[in-house]
Amino acid sequence: MRYKDYYETLGVPRSATGEEIKRAYRKLARRYHPDVSDEANAEERFKEVQEAYEVLKDPDKRSAYDRLGSDWRQHEDFTPPPGWNAGPGHGDAGFADARDFGDFFESIFGAAAGERRRGQGFRMRGEDHSVKVRIPLEDAFAGNTRRFTFSMPALDERGEVRESKRSIDVTIPKGVVEGQHIRLAAQGGEGFGGGPAGDLLLEIEFEPHPRFHAIGRDIHLDLPIAPWEAALGARVTVPTLGGRVELNVPAGSQSGRKLRLQGRGLPGKTPGDQYVVLRIVVPEPRDDAQKALYREMAEKMAFDPRAGLGI
Amino acid sequence: MAGPRSPQRALLDDATVLSLAEFCRAGDVSVEIVVEMVEQGVIEPQGRQRADWRFSGAALRQARRALRLRRDLGLNWPGVALSLSLLEELTELRRRHRALLRRLDL
Numbered sequence: 001m002r003y004k005d006y007y008e009t010l011g012v013p014r015s016a017t018g019e020e021i022k023r024a025y026r027k028l029a030r031r032y033h034p035d036v037s038d039e040a041n042a043e044e045r046f047k048e049v050q051e052a053y054e055v056l057k058d059p060d061k062r063s064a065y066d067r068l069g070s071d072w073r074q075h076e077d078f079t080p081p082p083g084w085n086a087g088p089g090h091g092d093a094g095f096a097d098a099r100d101f102g103d104f105f106e107s108i109f110g111a112a113a114g115e116r117r118r119g120q121g122f123r124m125r126g127e128d129h130s131v132k133v134r135i136p137l138e139d140a141f142a143g144n145t146r147r148f149t150f151s152m153p154a155l156d157e158r159g160e161v162r163e164s165k166r167s168i169d170v171t172i173p174k175g176v177v178e179g180q181h182i183r184l185a186a187q188g189g190e191g192f193g194g195g196p197a198g199d200l201l202l203e204i205e206f207e208p209h210p211r212f213h214a215i216g217r218d219i220h221l222d223l224p225i226a227p228w229e230a231a232l233g234a235r236v237t238v239p240t241l242g243g244r245v246e247l248n249v250p251a252g253s254q255s256g257r258k259l260r261l262q263g264r265g266l267p268g269k270t271p272g273d274q275y276v277v278l279r280i281v282v283p284e285p286r287d288d289a290q291k292a293l294y295r296e297m298a299e300k301m302a303f304d305p306r307a308g309l310g311i
Numbered sequence: 312m313a314g315p316r317s318p319q320r321a322l323l324d325d326a327t328v329l330s331l332a333e334f335c336r337a338g339d340v341s342v343e344i345v346v347e348m349v350e351q352g353v354i355e356p357q358g359r360q361r362a363d364w365r366f367s368g369a370a371l372r373q374a375r376r377a378l379r380l381r382r383d384l385g386l387n388w389p390g391v392a393l394s395l396s397l398l399e400e401l402t403e404l405r406r407r408h409r410a411l412l413r414r415l416d417l
Contacts, residue, residue, distance in 0.1 A: 026384075033383055035376050036398065038405060046383075125339035128375055179406060181324040183368055196339065201324070201372065208413055215410065 004104045006052035006065065014066070018057065025053040051101045126189035126198035130181075134205045135172055137212055137219075140266055141241040143174035148202070170202065175267040177217055180204050211239060217272025219265045224281045225249060240264045240274050247276060255280045324368030331356075334366045338374050345374070351388040353377045353395060 007014050010024040031037060032046040039045070055061045133148050149167045170182065181201045188198030212219045223238060233251030237244050238261070245261060257278045265272025285291040335342055346361075348354050354373050356364035376398075377391045386394060 029384055033380070035379055036394075050383075128372075179403065181368070181372065183324050183327065213410060213414055215407065 002104065003068070004048075004051075006055050009048050009052040010056065012056075016056075018059075021053070021056050025049065025057070029053075047101075051105055054101070055105070123193040123195045124191065125195045126191040128198040128201060129188040130201045130203060132203045132205050133170075134207045135176075136207045137209045137214060137241060139172050140176050140204070140206065140214070141174070143172055145169060145171045168200075172204075175217075175271075176204050177266060177268075178204055178206050178214060212241065214266065217266040217268055217270070219272065219274045221274060221276050222279050223247075223276045224279050225253075227280055227282060230254065230278065230280050238276055241266075249278065253278055253280075324372065327368030327371070329366045329368075329371065331361055331364045331366075334364075334371065334374075337371055338378075340374065340378065344378075347388065348374055348377060351392050353388065353392050 007016070010016075010021060010028065012020055012024045016024070028049045029046065032039070032042050032049060034043040034046055036042075037046075055065050131148075131150050133150075135144075135146065138144075139146065147167055147169050149165060151163045151165055168184070168187070170184070172182075176182075181203050184200040184202070186197040187200035191197050206214055212221055214220070219241060221238070221240075223236070225234070225236065228234075229236065229249055230253045231251065233253075234249045236247055236249055238247045239245075240261065242264060245264065247259060247261065249259075250257075255278060259276045259278070261274040261276065263271045264274035283290075285294055329337060331342065331345065334340075335345055338345075345354075349356060349364075354366065354370040354377075356366050356370065358364045373395060377395060380386050380391050380394055381388075
């Protein structure tokens with residue numbers, strides 16, 4: 001079992017006052033709260049911060065913890081001496097929430113505190129679990145059934161928190177948009193003391209697509225065109241999620257011009273549109289004849305692209 | 312309970328509609344707290360009278376998030392309401408930002 005340095009977790013010296021500890025806790029709790037933080041391991045860090053504060057905020061628990069010794073060497077495995085479990089905590093542990101503080105905490109404050117936390121005497125709904133899942137744009141457009149596999153924390157027979165792999169087949173509805181959630185009732189954390197299980201929420205994210213990118217329901221596509229297509233206009237074939245479509249490039253177009261294909265985005269009550277952004281690509285001359293063509297164009301068109309720059 | 316073989320019925324959160332009683336049950340929360348949350352603007356049901364109140368799945372998520380913020384960070388209701396609306400905006404901005412960075416190959 002690893003020794004946990006609670007002072008280091010909160011970023012306070014061992015001589016910190018109760019006020020300093022409280023302030024440090026509040027700052028870190030705000031930063032790492034899973035509903036607030038963008039970081040991947042926020043929940044884990046938040047629990048660590050909570051555990052550290054639970055011990056250091058209470059003078060009795062803090063002194064019991066301090067008795068482990070300040071000359072403790074890091075990375076050394078900690079074996080509690082026999083009879084160690086008879087520390088404070090068997091009486092009023094003051095645990096209002098069912099948090100999982102793990103082996104180290106229990107070795108100091110007793111298994112009784114752990115049992116009490118795990119549902120003897122109070123009833124609570126299980127935690128919601130939220131997971132980001134990535135799907136290809138094609139699935140969002142047409143709907144699909146996919147198997148998702150992820151690691152979830154779960155309680156084993158001893159009531160310990162373990163990572164377990166779960167696989168779920170989910171039917172993705174047509175027209176789902178990034179940021180939307182799919183709710184799988186009662187598939188989340190187990191309830192405590194007979195309480196109901198929490199839900200599993202899948203937050204939809206789109207895999208990066210080589211050609212399209214989605215903003216809400218609208219699809220955006222960069223379309224390469226030749227200089228003569230831009231200048232003279234052209235009828236071109238353009239990919240959409242629903243198949244190929246013909247598009248008129250207006251004569252006199254410039255790079256960056258946006259053309260709208262109505263209703264060609266992601267489906268919905270109001271279907272999204274597809275926006276095609278023109279990108280003029282200049283072909284490199286491969287031989288003298290082609291170079292001559294360009295020079296002729298330069299002479300005959302007498303065009304100064306930098307006229308407006310004032311140089 | 313459906314095993315991994317049979318596809319889960321995927322309920323789009325926005326499509327869920329809950330009455331006040333269903334909302335309390337689903338959120339494991341009392342009527343008083345739900346009324347408080349509505350008064351504070353944390354969640355907004357459709358319908359004018361309580362009997363006509365209808366909540367979306369998104370409202371359920373907001374309510375749970377609100378309760379967690381109150382419990383874990385000790386926020387009062389106005390603080391919760393402000394935090395939630397800022398977090399929603401922040402999440403959307405972060406998503407668009409990531410998409411734009413990808414698009415610009417950064």
